[in-house]
Amino acid sequence: MLKYTVVGAGLFGSVFAFEAAKAGHQVRVIDKRNHVAGNIYTKQIEGIQFHQYGAHIFHTSNEEIWDYVNQFAEFNRYTNSPIANYRDEIYNLPFNMNTFNKLWGVISPLEAKVKIDEQRAILNGRSPENLEEQAISLVGTDIYEKLIKNYTEKQWGRSCTELPPFIIKRLPVRFTYDNNYFNDKYQGIPIGGYTQIVEKMLDHSKIEVNLNVDFFENRKELEDDADKIVYTGMIDQFFDYTLGTLEYRSLKFETEILDIDNFQGNAVVNYTDSENKFTRIIEHKHFEFGTQPKTIITKEYPEDWEKGEEPYYPVNDMKNNDLYGQYKNMAKENSKYIFGGRLGMYKYFDMDKVIFEALKTAKVELRLK
Ligand code: FAD
Numbered sequence: 088m089l090k091y092t093v094v095g096a097g098l099f100g101s102v103f104a105f106e107a108a109k110a111g112h113q114v115r116v117i118d119k120r121n122h123v124a125g126n127i128y129t130k131q132i133e134g135i136q137f138h139q140y141g142a143h144i145f146h147t148s149n150e151e152i153w154d155y156v157n158q159f160a161e162f163n164r165y166t167n168s169p170i171a172n173y174r175d176e177i178y179n180l181p182f183n184m185n186t187f188n189k190l191w192g193v194i195s196p197l198e199a200k201v202k203i204d205e206q207r208a209i210l211n212g213r214s215p216e217n218l219e220e221q222a223i224s225l226v227g228t229d230i231y232e233k234l235i236k237n238y239t240e241k242q243w244g245r246s247c248t249e250l251p252p253f254i255i256k257r258l259p260v261r262f263t264y265d266n267n268y269f270n271d272k273y274q275g276i277p278i279g280g281y282t283q284i285v286e287k288m289l290d291h292s293k294i295e296v297n298l299n300v301d302f303f304e305n306r307k308e309l310e311d312d313a314d315k316i317v318y319t320g321m322i323d324q325f326f327d328y329t330l331g332t333l334e335y336r337s338l339k340f341e342t343e344i345l346d347i348d349n350f351q352g353n354a355v356v357n358y359t360d361s362e363n364k365f366t367r368i369i370e371h372k373h374f375e376f377g378t379q380p381k382t383i384i385t386k387e388y389p390e391d392w393e394k395g396e397e398p399y400y401p402v403n404d405m406k407n408n409d410l411y412g413q414y415k416n417m418a419k420e421n422s423k424y425i426f427g428g429r430l431g432m433y434k435y436f437d438m439d440k441v442i443f444e445a446l447k448t449a450k451v452e453l454r455l456k
């Protein structure tokens with residue numbers, strides 16, 4: 088009998104499997120896709136590491152997580168500095184002195200703050216209750232209109248007045264001329280791509296990997312065969328949606344290989360207008376300072392999620408968080424199952440948080456020091 092069956096060969100499942108195998112347990116990892124690595128999967132096309140499920144930039148302030156991931160790959164010095172294209176006006180992101188200067192001609196941080204203060208006055212000092220108010224309170228109405236409103240409404244498929252404030256708080260606002268998108272201490276892209284990280288985790292004599300296997304099509308055998316199930320798919324699907332369906336956002340990716348060496352001069356360009364239905368164009372080679380003769384670009388179109396589509400983003404508003412809370416209580420009732428990852432825990436986790444959660448789960452479950 089196996090000790091663990093891990094459903095999902097993404098980052099959570101693979102970190103857990105690696106730790107369990109190191110602790111001496113026999114583990115089976117299944118995935119319904121035909122490859123490992125989940126959404127961090129990359130593969131080489133035209134000599135370029137192609138991020139199949141959207142651009143992934145590793146960043147963390149947690150030294151333990153940085154050291155952990157560095158066991159499996161060497162990281163380059165890539166610093167994410169996306170730009171925004173609003174009807175062919177180009178602005179730097181995140182919102183910083185370069186953005187404020189281009190928009191208003193202001194030179195000093197004090198001038199920028201005065202401008203933002205003037206614009207946020209329309210809130211009359213009340214604390215923000217939705218994303219629109221949060222955005223105006225952080226950066227004023229001009230930036231909200233040109234760089235936030237349309238992008239956010241395309242991304243989440245609803246009005247900024249109906250979205251929770253926390254989504255926009257992910258982005259730094261800086262009164263320095265610094266275009267680094269993240270505040271984290273460590274950042275980079277694994278040289279040679281992300282897939283190798285997961286492949287190395289799963290390359291262990293105690294781990295068996297079975298691809299093209301859907302948990303729900305083989306549930307009985309898989310459950311009978313293992314002491315415990317570590318499940319990283321959608322938690323509502325696990326319980327057959329008995330309490331209701333959680334909402335997710337999905338994406339469609341439109342990829343082209345172009346016979347030119349440089350399409351947009353930057354890895355990430357956000358389209359913050361409402362006319363283009365995609366939110367961003369990724370030019371994959373720039374994550375690795377590529378000098379190949381061709382280039383690969385991907386346009387990212389957000390979509391409503393329906394059963395059968397890929398659930399890329401949980402929608403962590405109050406209604407969905409409440410429903411998730413009820414599923415979480417159901418999950419606690421049976422100690423055979425452990426739920427983890429972005430879909431199993433229904434949280435908008437970045438990669439470093441997923442590794443952190445997987446290590447935390449492994450420590451408790453495997454009684455590691
Ligand atoms: P997943 O990678 O989704 O893995 C779950 C796996 O379970 C999948 O392989 C799936 O096929 C499998 N599975 C599900 N159901 C079943 C079933 N029934 N049977 C068998 N297998 C099943 N994070 C960052 O830190 N930086 C970034 O720049 C970044 N960019 C992102 C961009 C996009 C477009 C998206 C969607 C996410 C981004 N993330 C980023 C987040 C990152 O992708 C996640 O934190 C991470 O991949 C989550 O790992 P996971 O193991 O929880 O889930």
Ligand code: UDP
Binds near residue numbers: 180242
């Ligand atoms: N956002 C925006 N304009 C931008 C980039 C981001 O308004 O040009 C908002 C948008 O609401 C988005 C949120 O900031 O959902 C968080 O952005 P982030 O880049 O962290 O999103 P992710 O990488 O998860 O897609």
